[in-house]
Amino acid sequence: xxxxIEIGVFIDELEEKIQVINDGLLALERDEGNxxxxxxxxxxxxxxxxxxxxxxxxxxxxxxxxMENLFDKIRHGEIHVTSDMINVLFEALDTLxxxxxxxxxxxxAVDTTAVVDKIRSFVQGDPVVTPExxxxxxxxxxxxxxxxxxxxxxxxxxxREAELxxxxxxRIAVDIAQDCQMKNVRAFLIFETLQQVxxxxxxxxxxxxxxxxKYDTGFQLVLITKEDTDRIKNLVITISEVTDxxxxxxxxPSQEAAETPAKVKEAxxxxxxxxxxxxxxxxxxxxxxxKTVRVDVNKLDNLMNLVGELxxxxxxxxxxxxxxxxxxxxDDLVEAVNEISNHLGQVTGxxxxxxxxxxMLPVAQLFNRFPRMVRDTAQKLGKEIDFVVxxxxxxxxxxxxxxxxxxxxxxxxxxxxxGIETPQERVAAGKSPTGTxxxxxxxxxxxxxxxxxxDGRGMDVNKIKNKAVELGFMDREAVDRLSDxxxxxxxxxxxxxxxxxxxxxxxxRGVGMDVVNTAIEQINGTVELDTKLGSGTRFTIRLPxxxxxxxxxxxxxxxxVYAFPLTNVSETIRITDQDIRRVGNNEVIVVRDRILPLVxxxxxxxxxxxxxxxxxxxxxxxSGEKRVAVVVDKLLGEQEIVIKSLGDYLGxxxxxxxxCILGDGKVxxxxxxxxxxxxxxVEEATYAAG
Amino acid sequence: xxxxxxxxxxxxxxxxxxxxxVYGIDINSVFEIIRMESITKLxxxxxxxxxxxxxxxxxxxxxxxxxxxxxxxxxxxxxxxIIIVEVSGQKIGxxxxxxxxxxxxxxxxxxxxxPVVNGVDATYLxxxxxxxxxxxxxxxxxxxxxxxxxxxxxxxxIGGDQAWEV
Numbered sequence: 001x002x003x004x005i006e007i008g009v010f011i012d013e014l015e016e017k018i019q020v021i022n023d024g025l026l027a028l029e030r031d032e033g034n035x036x037x038x039x040x041x042x043x044x045x046x047x048x049x050x051x052x053x054x055x056x057x058x059x060x061x062x063x064x065x066x067m068e069n070l071f072d073k074i075r076h077g078e079i080h081v082t083s084d085m086i087n088v089l090f091e092a093l094d095t096l097x098x099x100x101x102x103x104x105x106x107x108x109a110v111d112t113t114a115v116v117d118k119i120r121s122f123v124q125g126d127p128v129v130t131p132e133x134x135x136x137x138x139x140x141x142x143x144x145x146x147x148x149x150x151x152x153x154x155x156x157x158x159x160r161e162a163e164l165x166x167x168x169x170x171r172i173a174v175d176i177a178q179d180c181q182m183k184n185v186r187a188f189l190i191f192e193t194l195q196q197v198x199x200x201x202x203x204x205x206x207x208x209x210x211x212x213x214k215y216d217t218g219f220q221l222v223l224i225t226k227e228d229t230d231r232i233k234n235l236v237i238t239i240s241e242v243t244d245x246x247x248x249x250x251x252x253p254s255q256e257a258a259e260t261p262a263k264v265k266e267a268x269x270x271x272x273x274x275x276x277x278x279x280x281x282x283x284x285x286x287x288x289x290x291k292t293v294r295v296d297v298n299k300l301d302n303l304m305n306l307v308g309e310l311x312x313x314x315x316x317x318x319x320x321x322x323x324x325x326x327x328x329x330x331d332d333l334v335e336a337v338n339e340i341s342n343h344l345g346q347v348t349g350x351x352x353x354x355x356x357x358x359x360m361l362p363v364a365q366l367f368n369r370f371p372r373m374v375r376d377t378a379q380k381l382g383k384e385i386d387f388v389v390x391x392x393x394x395x396x397x398x399x400x401x402x403x404x405x406x407x408x409x410x411x412x413x414x415x416x417x418x419g420i421e422t423p424q425e426r427v428a429a430g431k432s433p434t435g436t437x438x439x440x441x442x443x444x445x446x447x448x449x450x451x452x453x454x455d456g457r458g459m460d461v462n463k464i465k466n467k468a469v470e471l472g473f474m475d476r477e478a479v480d481r482l483s484d485x486x487x488x489x490x491x492x493x494x495x496x497x498x499x500x501x502x503x504x505x506x507x508x509r510g511v512g513m514d515v516v517n518t519a520i521e522q523i524n525g526t527v528e529l530d531t532k533l534g535s536g537t538r539f540t541i542r543l544p545x546x547x548x549x550x551x552x553x554x555x556x557x558x559x560x561v562y563a564f565p566l567t568n569v570s571e572t573i574r575i576t577d578q579d580i581r582r583v584g585n586n587e588v589i590v591v592r593d594r595i596l597p598l599v600x601x602x603x604x605x606x607x608x609x610x611x612x613x614x615x616x617x618x619x620x621x622x623s624g625e626k627r628v629a630v631v632v633d634k635l636l637g638e639q640e641i642v643i644k645s646l647g648d649y650l651g652x653x654x655x656x657x658x659x660c661i662l663g664d665g666k667v668x669x670x671x672x673x674x675x676x677x678x679x680x681x682v683e684e685a686t687y688a689a690g
Numbered sequence: 691x692x693x694x695x696x697x698x699x700x701x702x703x704x705x706x707x708x709x710x711x712v713y714g715i716d717i718n719s720v721f722e723i724i725r726m727e728s729i730t731k732l733x734x735x736x737x738x739x740x741x742x743x744x745x746x747x748x749x750x751x752x753x754x755x756x757x758x759x760x761x762x763x764x765x766x767x768x769x770x771x772i773i774i775v776e777v778s779g780q781k782i783g784x785x786x787x788x789x790x791x792x793x794x795x796x797x798x799x800x801x802x803x804x805p806v807v808n809g810v811d812a813t814y815l816x817x818x819x820x821x822x823x824x825x826x827x828x829x830x831x832x833x834x835x836x837x838x839x840x841x842x843x844x845x846x847x848i849g850g851d852q853a854w855e856v
Binding site (some may be wrong): 197308565648650 | 731
């Protein structure tokens with residue numbers, strides 16, 4: 001039996017080699033005879049064959065053995081690379097990924113015979129290419145066939161939400177002894193035990209039935225927790241009369257996984273190229289083996305908290321030094337204390353930064369998934385695409401990377417599907433037949449910027465306006481008043497689509513631009529859209545480097561400090577009573593021809609020491625294209641804050657999204673801008689009508 | 691259900707005072723006891739939620755135990771304390787009038803609680819320890835939090851739209 005560490009090392013190496021083969025195949029598609037690439041893939045397959053053989057993963061070993069054989073023949077010029085062969089090799093690569101998931105327990109058992117036969121047929125020189133390429137067949141391991149509990153849409157949303165907060169969902173099948181006398185008590189104990197470590201979100205049969213003992217010889221649960229498989233299993237198995245418990249992590253299909261392998265278009269001229277533009281150093285850095293240690297993210301969070309305490313102590317030391325100085329005047333001792341305090345400040349600042357960096361991963365993790373997707377999508381739609389990737393070495397917090405995966409997939413698919421025209425159309429429009437799709441990551445101040453840009457047909461503002469009227473979002477008059485930018489932002493509204501024909505199976509999928517927008521806003525990011533009819537579209541996504549730290553505008557209500565995430569603050573203004581109008585029961589103000597609902601935060605939050613004044617500071621906050629004006633007492637300025645949750649006990653406090661700790665150790669509350677805006681921003685049209 | 695405590699000879703409880711009454715809470719669930727400090731109020735939360743404090747970099751919710759039990763709010767004095775309890779991984783502060791001592795209570799002296807003790811619903815109680823010189827009401831910290839959590843969640847659920855009415 002191999003230890004977890006050995007398996008971990010093996011998986012790391014396997015992932016690396018899968019990436020090598022993936023990049024190699026993409027390169028080979030463009031340059032079919034390149035001996036260096038062939039050699040590289042051969043070596044990668046050979047390495048995996050060896051290590052998987054040692055580990056005893058026979059399916060993996062036999063699959064990579066066939067791949068190695070094939071590339072050996074290609075190396076020696078006995079066989080030539082064809083596009084059919086490349087398609088089969090991609091299928092083999094998918095199977096290899098599925099085998100990896102099988103090893104890590106993230107996926108079911110995989111049958112490799114079909115794909116091995118296909119490769120073998122190339123090796124023997126009689127390619128059998130089936131037009132339909134079935135997905136790797138899923139085989140349940142013998143003796144463990146479980147008809148697992150279904151995960152519905154509702155649960156899926158809950159799970160995705162929980163995953164963002166670092167939880168993992170598991171399916172648990174519990175078997176109770178046949179002769180169990182008190183099934184209800186057993187069930188109660190199991191529920192009770194699991195609720196200590198997490199939350200049960202679904203069960204089969206229904207929870208009430210289980211708790212009343214109305215089940216056969218077992219039942220299934222879906223649990224959201226931070227514990228791992230073994231621990232959950234142990235918790236359940238130690239309850240008496242439980243004969244068996246099987247625990248399996250739930251891996252939600254990313255949108256990509258739902259994709260069936262693309263059909264091969266015979267003799268299609270479609271192809272997608274991927275080019276990478278790197279900084280000179282990144283190349284060598286990638287080649288160097290990185291020495292790594294796996295660390296639980298919670299440990300890093302704890303370190304972060306400790307640093308937070310240091311910062312507070314440093315503030316106290318500072319104050320102490322001031323008192324010292326006022327009492328004894330300035331002398332060497334006072335100087336020394338000041339010096340210590342300053343140095344401590346520097347060190348804690350650096351320490352904070354280093355720990356933050358420890359949570360960061362190169363965005364390559366995510367970007368490496370795209371070339372293949374672009375290739376398949378382009379092939380399917382008969383488009384020629386030159387896919388350019390820049391800035392893969394840019395680093396982002398791992399949680400951010402997890403969240404932006406799906407929105408990026410959507411934007412890229414959209415660009416290929418709606419943005420870039422077919423080669424014929426492009427030539428007719430006087431462009432080169434091959435469209436360019438750029439995916440770029442870069443740093444900008446304390447943000448990271450990800451750009452998805454195509455040189456396709458662009459978006460027609462008038463078309464969008466017409467569609468908005470047609471869908472009943474706004475009346476013609478309101479639409480005509482919109483600026484081009486405001487009109488473009490309509491596409492981020494739920495239910496908006498300008499595609500008149502039936503939805504192609506690529507985009508759509510129930511993920512509209514509104515979902516892209518929501519996902520990005522969730523992590524305090526913003527998304528902007530620029531487009532020019534006939535020459536292309538660019539989406540610019542700005543993200544904080546980390547979820548834990550944001551820039552915020554600090555304000556006061558009475559003597560309590562509140563923070564507004566700066567990404568949601570569009571401006572601050574001063575108004576007087578004279579500026580406030582009333583529409584029905586609501587107060588509004590007009591800012592540059594826009595009517596904004598006015599919210600007196602002190603009133604909303606029932607602040608005991610809140611005073612109304614004739615002159616007021618107003619913070620204009622927004623989410624999506626909605627804006628709300630919020631009256632506050634004082635503006636304190638901007639500051640970087642570390643976001644902390646209010647904890648499960650309080651749950652969701654209306655109007656707040658979390659808290660942070662100020663330099664003096666006091667707690668400031670973070671305003672839930674999205675919630676406020678969602679609940680208080682009234683469509684402008686209703687005012688216009690009123 | 692046999693609780694593990696009944697198999698032991700005695701248990702240790704932290705004894706504190708609230709509204710002239712003596713209560714006890716299992717020492718194993720007490721994380722620490724701190725003096726009153728400035729508590730950040732939270733808008734739109736039930737009245738027994740006093741607010742949050744910063745406990746060495748962690749945000750900890752604090753509840754007023756008197757209000758929690760529906761006994762009203764007691765005066766804050768020099769002796770007032772916040773008992774930080776940890777229940778299923780969550781730390782929560784409870785404001786009490788004073789903390790007196792740690793007592794060893796023989797398990798045999800613990801009686802099941804009557805339905806209501808001094809206005810406190812038995813749901814929150816584990817029992818009553820009758821000692822030579824005093825009577826200690828033993829709290830069930832799991833219940834205090836769990837029941838509250840349910841209430842809070844209910845409020846959050848019905849609060850969907852109402853919570854926003856100004």
